[in-house]
Amino acid sequence: MSRRSADEHAQNWDLRHEDFNDIEFLYEVYGVMRRQAPFVHTDTPFLTTMPGSAWVAVRYEECYRILQDWQHFSSNPTPDATEAFGGDLVITLDPPRQQKFRKVLNPYFSPARMKALRPQIREETDRLIDDFITTGRGDLAQVAWRQPGIVFFKYVLGLPVEDVPLCIELTDTALNGATEEERGPAWGGLYQHLHDAVTARTDAPPRDDMIDVLLGAEIDGQPLPFNEVVANAMLLVQAGLETTASAMSWSFHYLATHPEERDRLIGEPELLPRAVEEFIRFGGSIHGIPRTVAKEVELGGRTFCPGDSVIVNYASANRDEDMFVDAHRCILDRRDNRHLGFGAGVHRCLGSNLARLELQVGLEQVLNRMPTLTLDTSKPPVFVGNSITRGFRSLPVSFDPAETCAVLNV
Template identity: 30%
Template sequence: MPIAELDEEIVSHRLFADEARARVVFARLRAEDPVHLTQAKGYPPFWAVTKSADVAEVERQNDRFLNAPLVFLLDCEEYAQRMKDTNGTGQYLRTLVNMDGAEHRAMRGLTQAWFMPHNLKRLDALVRSRATEMVDLMARTGECDFAQSIAPWYPLRVIMSLLGMPEEHHPDLLRLTQQLLAPHEDQQQRSSADLERAKKQAFGAFATHFQALIAQRRAEPRDDLATLLVQAQIDGRPLGPQELLGYFLIVATAGHDTTASSLASGLLALLQHPDQLARLRREPALLGGAVEEILRWASPVRHFMRTAQEDYVLRGRQIRKGDYLMMCYPSASFDEEVFPDGHLFRIDRTPNRHLAFGFGVHACLGQHLARMELKAFLAEFLARVEDVQIDGPVTLVASNQVSGPRHLPLRYTMAAS
């Protein structure tokens, strides 16, 4: 089969509902055409960048390859609708991921220190108490659909607690996030323009939630991330309403579907590799390594796009100014040049230079928090949940943006306390 026949799969959301097939497609691309000009019906042409070194080479040169105007691939119909709805900017709300250069540096600088491990340490108890609550919830039943009733709720509750969002808003915020990040799930019958309209409505609903929180923190400042943002200044001026909303939106959305997908994928991987699960139970000191391997294995952010600002030669392929490039993180995390035995799930893998968190100036701002959450949950889970079995069909979310298990039915017993 000629490599061009993979183009329809590369753009398809459904590819990520079939993990084995996705691995085959990317392995072929890495072997035969690692910087691949993808020309799928209904999509703008773009370069699929599938090797770790090439993703890093592009992301390192953030002045040559910009995040603006769009970081997720849209089909031509979605693109047209998006541009119409956003007066040609491509963005309903500007967030960190859409910014470049000095603007990005200044905006990211506002919270960079807050997201570093030395500051996050003080949140350890909060994160662990959220993990305990989730395992308490599991304990009530002896069975659950982990991907539906546990994984999405845990990081949601952590991040919403960190932002200080009242608990009664959490279910709605979960629904809205899923609408933004996996809009194609169960909606294959809807047109791209309809999906874009639904996304626009979701942005509006988010804004309503956060405007109330912003007003509240202005009136009564606290020692939390929301207050930090409300009081933040760049060159002596406070953030404008749209800038503030954009910041809340990116922290809220980037912070939970990704972590939830990693958690469910990680648990699934451990259950599919019982020797690794048994070893982790025996050697809890391997938890940090297990989390890195889970992140590599899951790589739940399926791609981000970059736009070339000038002509450039990447691995011998002539990229032209204005070309669109897809950073294929799940592929980079399985690149044979970095991981000769990458098809093996190994909790003792060192070094583990995966690209699940991206690379360079845009590398995940919340990566230390995500690691902390995954470690806290797994520690609690391993200590209290025994004899875990997969108890029904496992399915994956069909999205090429952020995805992982959609259903992960489990049966288990709790350890005697």
């Protein structure tokens, strides 16, 4: 099938379109959209809970202002949608209740708690690399997709690691299935699976993990209803796995295809934290989460009415030439990188410290143990780009198994 032009796509952006399996083409389309107007229209919004069309914010300035203005741009869709989620979710609430939810979960994502996980994350990453390190060839998508799930289930959430592959598969189909008939049952399957897993925990001795925190949480003196415990566990699984896996697979691909950048990171490991931020800005960000207009408001020359759906396109904002110098270049030591990859405002990503750490340790161990890594020319990588989180599902690399380096243990 012949490809539509960037101009045609920009008229009615549809992230599920197969043309976007080309890595950079989507950003060409965003470029056209940003030049046209701060808001463009779509008949096919990706993640919205409202039926019908939506406006998409594509420039940095308007995206940032929407994220800061929850009074007008609410995260709380409709009563029907809330019911469909199985109850109130931290991501679909507005303050003040949303802030109380965050207070319950926040301590479990604190920088100190995350830092203490570093040795375990390194061990889990190494175990995945051990599967193929002696052969000189391996699929780095396996590391990128499995590490965040293992770490999150085992050390934070407190659910069996054996459940990770099923949860990833259900989440993936729920988000990226081609039709509603495929997506609906996958949402249901994931909810049921987590419902059973949380039920099994209700009579078990307490452990210091997030399922216990949710089961024991009280907001305004009331315990969380059981359905909300399950629904928020499901949100955490969805928010934490595919996002980080996609970003990590993208970073591995970048290093395998840019040997001079790979060598620079090995030589200057102190750049890693900044490189992680740049990978999130440049390749690993989310492509749109909706807001519902709560009160009439004007922004970017447009008047929005109550009930309008507006999608914040973090990825397009992150390539806005008016905000970022050389926006279309990945600059490992970029300074003042105020990207929106983790959002902004009251809903700023709760798991950003965990995601950063998983990415950093993943990169460290891959570079330590495969400093000569490059793409395996006999098997092309598989990139899925028509998805809310875009990444590699297969990333065959080759390397010299005799070469290692140990400088990257910051």
